[in-house]
Amino acid sequence: xxxxxxxxxxxxxxxxxxxxxxxxxxxxxxxxxxxxxxxxxxxxxxxxxxxxxxxxxxxxxxxxxxxxxxxxxxxxxxxxxxxxxxxxxxxxxxxxxxxxxxxxxxxxxxx
Amino acid sequence: xxxxxxxxxxxxxxxxxxxxxxxxxxxxxxxxxxxxxxxxxxxxxxxxxxxxxxxxxxxxxxxxxxxxxxxxxxxxxxxxxxxxxxxxxxxxxxxxxxxxxxxxxxxxxxxxx
Numbered sequence: 001x002x003x004x005x006x007x008x009x010x011x012x013x014x015x016x017x018x019x020x021x022x023x024x025x026x027x028x029x030x031x032x033x034x035x036x037x038x039x040x041x042x043x044x045x046x047x048x049x050x051x052x053x054x055x056x057x058x059x060x061x062x063x064x065x066x067x068x069x070x071x072x073x074x075x076x077x078x079x080x081x082x083x084x085x086x087x088x089x090x091x092x093x094x095x096x097x098x099x100x101x102x103x104x105x106x107x108x109x110x111x
Numbered sequence: 112x113x114x115x116x117x118x119x120x121x122x123x124x125x126x127x128x129x130x131x132x133x134x135x136x137x138x139x140x141x142x143x144x145x146x147x148x149x150x151x152x153x154x155x156x157x158x159x160x161x162x163x164x165x166x167x168x169x170x171x172x173x174x175x176x177x178x179x180x181x182x183x184x185x186x187x188x189x190x191x192x193x194x195x196x197x198x199x200x201x202x203x204x205x206x207x208x209x210x211x212x213x214x215x216x217x218x219x220x221x222x223x224x
Contacts, residue, residue: 032211043202043215044154051211088154096142096206098156098167099213 002027006089006102013083013109019076021105023089026070030091033065033072034099038086047074047087079109113137115216117203123222124193132188132219134203142206143186144213145178147171147199154202160186193223 004025013019023033032051036044050056050063050072062075072091076083086106090099116135124130136143145157159166160178177189186205190197200220204213 034212036215043200043218046212046214049211090154092211096159096161096166098144098159098169099146099154100156101154103153 002030002100004089004091004100004102006087006105008103009106009108011105011107013076013079013107015079015081015109015111017079019079019083019107019109021074021076021087021089021107023072023074023102024070025072025089025091025100027091027093027100028070029093030100031094032092033063034090034092035061035063035072035074036088036090036101037083038088038104040086044088076107079107081109081111083107084109115203115205115214117201117216117219119219120217121220121222123224126195126223127192130190130193130221132190132201132203132221134186134188134205134216135184136186136203136205137207137214138184140205140207140214142166142208142213143178143180144204144206145188146202146204146215148202148218149199157188157201190221193221195223197221198223 034049035047060077064073086104088104089102143160148154158168200218203216
């Protein structure tokens with residue numbers, strides 16, 4: 001069974017600090033990776049995706065991918081209380097196919 | 112900004128009944144998906160749909176499930192005879208042809224009693 005693994009948390013982060021979230025995957029065929037934010041009782045909201053090794057920045061968010069280590073991460077800079085949510089990592093084998101989700105990491109940003 | 116919409120937001124049904132969950136994907140998207148999330152668990156893939164046919168389905172998507180694009184805007188998931196274990200949030204997602212990103216609708220909470 002191909003898995004996407006995340007630390008469930010909660011990850012407690014002071015307001016203004018950097019939150020660092022990690023994700024590992026077992027399917028070497030996975031090519032693209034996505035970070036979604038999910039507030040309690042709501043649907044996943046896409047933050048960003050990455051498919052090349054290295055870093056990708058979008059505003060306060062930076063995704064990092066290392067395919068050799070099968071590792072994806074998300075950094076949230078200048079964390080705000082509104083960033084408190086569960087962050088889902090997902091991988092896909094191809095651009096049109098299904099996404100396989102991890103269980104999510106709960107982030108709590110404390111004022 | 113275009114959004115995926117889903118109706119109803121909450122459906123309560125009795126075990127053994129048929130339910131149809133409806134989705135309106137983003138208008139220029141051609142790839143459609145259904146996922147579900149049982150309370151406290153991972154988001155799980157059910158089925159993908161492109162060009163009026165199923166592209167891929169998971170083990171969960173058995174003969175009790177079907178999908179349809181009845182017209183140019185709607186995409187539906189039918190569960191023929193619901194079971195207690197079908198209780199979950201069901202999310203529809205869509206994707207543009209030239210993009211990687213899948214955008215999720217707000218979900219339908221299905222409660223089977």
